[in-house]
Structure formats: structure tokens, C-alpha cells
Amino acid sequence: MHSNKEISKAMTIKLEDLYDDLPEMPPFAEGIRRAPARRFTLDRQDTELALKNALRYIPPKWHQQLAPEFLDELLSRGRIYGYRFRPPGHIKGRPVDEYRGSCIEGRAFQVMIDNNLDFDVALYPYELVTYGETGQVCQNWMQYHLIKKYLQALNQEQTLVMDSGHPLGLFTSSPHAPRVIITNGLMVGCFDDPQNWNRAAALGVSNYGQMTAGGWMYIGPQGIVHGTYSTILNAGRDKLGIAADQNLSGRLFVSSGLGGMSGAQGKAVEIANGVGIIAEVDYSRIETRLKQGWVNRVTEEPAEAFTVAAECQQQKKSIAIAFYGNIVDLLEYAVNHKIKIDLLSDQTSCHAVYEGGYCPQGVSFEERTELLRSGHAGFREMVDASLRRHYELVKTLADRGTYFFDYGNSFLKAVFDAGVSEICKNGKNPIDGFVFQSYVEDIMGPILFDYGYGPFRWVCLSGKDEDLAKTDRAAMECIDPERRFQDRDNYVWIRDAQKNKLVVGTKARILYQDAMGRMTIALKFNAMVRKGEIGPVMLGRDHHDTGGTDSPFRETANIKDGSNITADMAVHCYAGNAARGMSLVALHNGGGVGIGNAINGGFGLVLDGSERVDAVIRRAILWDVMGGVARRAWARNENSIDTSIQYNQMRKGADHITIPYKADDKMIEKLVTEKFKDKKSKST
Ligand SMILES: NC(=O)c1ccc[n+]([C@@H]2O[C@H](COP(=O)([O-])OP(=O)(O)OC[C@H]3O[C@@H](n4cnc5c(N)ncnc54)[C@H](O)[C@@H]3O)[C@@H](O)[C@H]2O)c1
Numbered sequence: 001m002h003s004n005k006e007i008s009k010a011m012t013i014k015l016e017d018l019y020d021d022l023p024e025m026p027p028f029a030e031g032i033r034r035a036p037a038r039r040f041t042l043d044r045q046d047t048e049l050a051l052k053n054a055l056r057y058i059p060p061k062w063h064q065q066l067a068p069e070f071l072d073e074l075l076s077r078g079r080i081y082g083y084r085f086r087p088p089g090h091i092k093g094r095p096v097d098e099y100r101g102s103c104i105e106g107r108a109f110q111v112m113i114d115n116n117l118d119f120d121v122a123l124y125p126y127e128l129v130t131y132g133e134t135g136q137v138c139q140n141w142m143q144y145h146l147i148k149k150y151l152q153a154l155n156q157e158q159t160l161v162m163d164s165g166h167p168l169g170l171f172t173s174s175p176h177a178p179r180v181i182i183t184n185g186l187m188v189g190c191f192d193d194p195q196n197w198n199r200a201a202a203l204g205v206s207n208y209g210q211m212t213a214g215g216w217m218y219i220g221p222q223g224i225v226h227g228t229y230s231t232i233l234n235a236g237r238d239k240l241g242i243a244a245d246q247n248l249s250g251r252l253f254v255s256s257g258l259g260g261m262s263g264a265q266g267k268a269v270e271i272a273n274g275v276g277i278i279a280e281v282d283y284s285r286i287e288t289r290l291k292q293g294w295v296n297r298v299t300e301e302p303a304e305a306f307t308v309a310a311e312c313q314q315q316k317k318s319i320a321i322a323f324y325g326n327i328v329d330l331l332e333y334a335v336n337h338k339i340k341i342d343l344l345s346d347q348t349s350c351h352a353v354y355e356g357g358y359c360p361q362g363v364s365f366e367e368r369t370e371l372l373r374s375g376h377a378g379f380r381e382m383v384d385a386s387l388r389r390h391y392e393l394v395k396t397l398a399d400r401g402t403y404f405f406d407y408g409n410s411f412l413k414a415v416f417d418a419g420v421s422e423i424c425k426n427g428k429n430p431i432d433g434f435v436f437q438s439y440v441e442d443i444m445g446p447i448l449f450d451y452g453y454g455p456f457r458w459v460c461l462s463g464k465d466e467d468l469a470k471t472d473r474a475a476m477e478c479i480d481p482e483r484r485f486q487d488r489d490n491y492v493w494i495r496d497a498q499k500n501k502l503v504v505g506t507k508a509r510i511l512y513q514d515a516m517g518r519m520t521i522a523l524k525f526n527a528m529v530r531k532g533e534i535g536p537v538m539l540g541r542d543h544h545d546t547g548g549t550d551s552p553f554r555e556t557a558n559i560k561d562g563s564n565i566t567a568d569m570a571v572h573c574y575a576g577n578a579a580r581g582m583s584l585v586a587l588h589n590g591g592g593v594g595i596g597n598a599i600n601g602g603f604g605l606v607l608d609g610s611e612r613v614d615a616v617i618r619r620a621i622l623w624d625v626m627g628g629v630a631r632r633a634w635a636r637n638e639n640s641i642d643t644s645i646q647y648n649q650m651r652k653g654a655d656h657i658t659i660p661y662k663a664d665d666k667m668i669e670k671l672v673t674e675k676f677k678d679k680k681s682k683s684t
Helices: 004-009 044-057 060-077 104-116 141-153 194-203 222-239 264-271 283-292 302-315 327-336 350-357 365-373 379-399 411-417 439-447 465-477 485-496 515-530 568-579 611-634 638-650 665-683
Strands: 129-131 158-163 166-172 180-184 252-256 275-280 297-299 319-324 403-406 454-460 508-513 537-541 584-589 599-607
Touching: 044 060, 044 141, 044 194, 104 141, 104 454, 104 537, 104 599, 141 158, 141 166, 222 264, 222 403, 222 439, 222 454, 222 485, 222 508, 252 264, 252 327, 264 275, 264 319, 275 283, 275 302, 275 327, 283 319, 297 302, 302 319, 302 327, 327 379, 350 365, 350 379, 350 411, 365 379, 379 403, 379 411, 403 439, 439 638, 454 465, 454 515, 465 485, 465 508, 465 515, 485 508, 508 515, 515 537, 515 599, 515 611, 568 584, 568 599, 568 611, 599 611, 611 638
Parallel strands: 158 180, 180 584, 252 275, 275 319, 297 319
Antiparallel strands: 158 166, 454 508, 454 537, 537 599, 584 599
């Protein structure tokens, strides 16, 4: 057996290099949101295991002192976060030049990690949660420091392996390989469920990365504003009969959630020129959005919310109203007073419905937190009852003409889990989908993803406003607004981006683009870096994209050939991006819809102005998008077939997509009906 002395000697990258003495426990600042206690379900043996697991990062001289402290954290918060190692003060993504490192990528990733934990950006910064209630950068503060040390040591011949928040080590690769390969929350099939995952997380061996939290590409709520804007705008065009060149003027959108991503809803409805009422139970989140100017008014009274909304609708004025209260109460009022809602959705964190993601009706946010802390046995029933009522109200409004869509938060699945099987198309289980559509099934899938339009994004690593302004202009010059209505929307978006004051945290921008658009813009940016017009840029995307995510309840909800329950596309996207030399690749379980419900992946590419990076852009960006379009085309999605036919013509001799022949529906139906009749008559 090796002694701890030998083990310490065998490592040159370790936590103790940062400290001479055990650091003091830093104070928790007032007013910083804290994650609720996670469910503690470990037995005695597992509790011992969790402690031993956490102490793997800690030099033995501190074990006596830290073991009881870690045990306290585990028992009171359900996880060991290692609060003592939290850097004191406000974490912020600083200009890349202020970070130490042996290569630009190692320094750039530190900017991204710190931005994901910025107090103005992160949902629960002390618990390393960036967004989506449970989406963590890594599991604990020991990992945070160690990752940074590894990133400082990382050179162009090495790859850092990130295993659910744990830096496994640096291994030799090549300048053409990714500098970091990340996985989060992946589970072996028969254990791929929330219960087993919760145990693994409490043991400190699995991390819920959401999408861009654990993939280090979160850029604040702006990242989701463009998608939300496109979704509600196109929902209006598709479902309310608004013309393709018009916006949501005079229309009412109602939803819930002003958190990490949901906080984008107010801003998005305002940019789309509509009227929005967003319910939120946590006043601190309303305050954040008010300060940012992402909501314009707050009320606790449903009557006031709907009166102000009606006035603005009449005057064709845009406004985002925060309703401080429960979405179910707001909808009760709308139903009882026969208020016409045009578009309705929900963005509570239903992917973690019993972990605090959904506040049940009749309970304040503070009471919810206390119920979670005390492990109240009836909490689950309260959530289920509230979801069932919520569904009844949605159904009534939909019957009266409201268009309701699931916003990728697993709302419909949560209602099903709460005991409502009539929400399923087949009345039994979700395999054939739900009676209401998800936003991807109805809107984003056919209108955006099938063409390859997705949430392309970048961060100006210099931290300079002028770099962001230059990249905005350069990107705008790459878009032809006359080509399609989607291009016109994207053109307007980037033209007005600065005016709309979307930046929270690092100088970042989101811009929906298709495959060619993304490649053209990336090459242009890299040339600008080369010429010294701007500093280096981190390029990436949300995992919530055409090719990055297999999720039958969301991204792949409009895949109808039966392959919606497979995850080959996301894994190929990830492997293909690694093979083509993206700087960072990530693959996660869960994302916005919870463990076992999705596999999602993303990338990061550092634009350093080199010709090597030009080559990566040329070979990787088209693949990243078109792999997804090709799969969608193979599922017989009409718009993807169009896109693939054009792509095969444009990329003749370079790329080639297999396109499906179409069978005659009537011929197939007749054949199978006859055969089944035959079978039936033989068996009787
Ligand atoms: N916007 C998108 O395109 C998108 C994409 C992916 C996923 N999602 C999903 O949307 C959900 C929200 O994401 P987030 O990052 O904003 O999470 P979040 O946890 O930061 O925000 C959810 C908010 O809902 C509030 N809330 C909970 N129950 C409520 C209730 N009954 N009434 C009113 N408010 C209530 C919470 O207080 C919280 O502020 C997640 O499930 C996420 O996965 C959205």
C-alpha cells in the first residue's frame, strides 16, 4: 500500500501548492442566492464513502479538521462543496491576458469558467451552479482550483480529461487534438435514472453539467434571449397568423420563471415587440431582471398585471411585466376572468421538479426552501397536486384558443409523472409524445434546426467593448437579410444587439446562424484576430442545437422515424468535433430535461488568428451543424431534406449526405392493413 507521502511526491499538480496553511472559511455574503439542500439519501456506508471520496483532494494533514466539516456539508446540504476552498470575493471572467497559462486555450477556458461562476451570472455561485437549478461547472471548490492549475500547466501537446467535474489528468495528444475533453453525468444504461444519479452526485462521483454550465460556454441569459425571441416570434407567425415580416405587436405572452434561462423571456418578448407577463416566486430573481432592465414592471396582483398588459396591447406598446407569485395563481385568475392569452408556456425548472425546481401552489418560495431543507414528506404530493392543477388550467386556456407549448423544461413529462396519463398522445406513456407540442417539435425544429440555424455564440476574450462592437458589425456583414425570413430576423437581431444591452458577464454575443453562416463568420473573426483588429475570441454554441443534442422531449422532438429514443447523433457530433480539432468538446447526460432524458454536447474553439485555426473552422464547423441536419433529413424532415440537397450540390466532392427515398404512404398502409387482416383471420 502506498503511503500518502509517496502519493504527494508523485504529483506536481495538487491542491496544497496553493496554500501554506488551511485557508480560513470565507464568509457568505448577504444577498447571494444559495442552492437549496439537495436530497440526502445516502446510508451510513455510502456516507463514509462520500467523505473518503472528497478527502482524495485534500492533503492528509488537514483530514482531521476537514472530515467533520465535510460531513456537516453533506448532511445539511446534500453535497460536499468544500466551501472552505471557495475563493473569497467576487469571481469574474477577467480579460484573458490576466490569466496564467502555457497556451491561449488554457487561459481562455479559465475566463469561461470564471464567467460561469460570476455572481452576476451564476444562479447559486457558492454551490458552483451556473443555471437551470442544478447545472454545475464542477462539483466542488477543490476541483475548481485543481482544474485551474491544470489549465495553467496545459500545453499545445496535451489534453486535459474532465470526468464529471473531476480533472483526471493531462495526457499527451497533439496540437490538432482538443485541449480539453469533458463529460458530465454519463451513466451506465441500467443506472441511468435520477435516483442512481443522485446517489452518485452525493458520493462526489458525478456532476450535472446541464448544457453550457459543465461545458464552460454559458454566456449569461443573453445566450437564451435570441432563441426565446425566435421561438415566440415564430410561434406567433405560425399559430396566430402573424405575417412573416411582422412581430408580436399587440399580442400577450404569459409564462413563468425569471431564473437563469427563463430570465430571458421578458427581454425576448420586448424585442419581439409584444406584451409579456412572467410569474416568478423568488423576488431576488425579479430584482435581478429589474436591475438589468429585462423586465419593466412588477406587481403582486394578477388583476393589475392583466390590466396593464391589456392597455399596452391596445396601444401596441411592448412591455415585460413580472408577476411576483405562483404561475398557477396567475392562470387561475386568467381562467376565472376569461382573459385571452395568445401564447402560453412555462419555464419553471421541471427537469428537477422535486429538488426545488417547481414551487407548488399555496407555498411561498421561502416556505418551499424550508420544506426542502427539512425533508418534508408531503412535498412531493404538493408538487404533484400543483402540477395537476396547472395542467387543468393550461387545458382550459388551450380550449379557449391559447397556443400552449412546452419550453423544453420537461413540464409535460412532469405532469405525466404527477399522474396525468391523458397528457400522453397514446393516453398511456410519453413514447408517442404529448397532447401539447414542445417548442422544438412545433417551432424551432421545422423553422430553425432543420435548416441548421442554431445558437452560435462568441466571447471577446480581451474583455473590451470595442471588440464586441467590431465582431457584431463583422457578423452583420456576413448575413444576407434577403435570403430567408430567418436571415432577416438574425440580421435585425445582430444589428440591434448592442442597443438591446444584452451583455451580462463577459463581452459575449449570441447569433443564430446556419452551417455556412457560422463558418463564414468564424473565418472572418479569425482573420480579424490575425490582423490585430481584435483580441482572441472564444467561439462556441449552446448544446441546444441542430446536431449537438438527442432529447426526445426537446431538441429531437420533431424526429419521427422512431430514432428519437437513440443518442447516436449527439455522440457522433462530439466525437467528430474532437476528431476535427475543436479546442474543447463536451458530452453530458440530462441537460434541461433531466438525467436519462437527453444526451447533449457542445464545443469551444479559441480563435487565435492562426492558419491552424482556419483549418479547424473549415473542417469542424460545417460538420458540427450538418451532422444534425443530415440526421434530421434521414428522419424525413422536409426542410432538412431541402437543406441537405442544397448542401450536396454546394459541397460536391467534399461532403455528401445520404438522403432518404420516400415510400408511398397509401401503398404501405394498404399492404400492412391487408397483412394484419390476414394474420387476424388465420388466428381466429
Ligand atoms: N429557455 C430555453 O430555451 C430553455 C432551454 C433549455 C432548457 N430550459 C429549461 O427551462 C427551465 C428553466 O431554466 P432556468 O435556467 O431559468 O432555471 P432556474 O431554476 O434558474 O429558473 C426557474 C425559475 O422558476 C421559478 N419558479 C419555480 N416554480 C415556480 C412557480 N410555480 N411559479 C412561478 N415561478 C416559479 C423559480 O423561482 C426560478 O427562478 C429548466 O428546466 C431548463 O432546463 C429552457
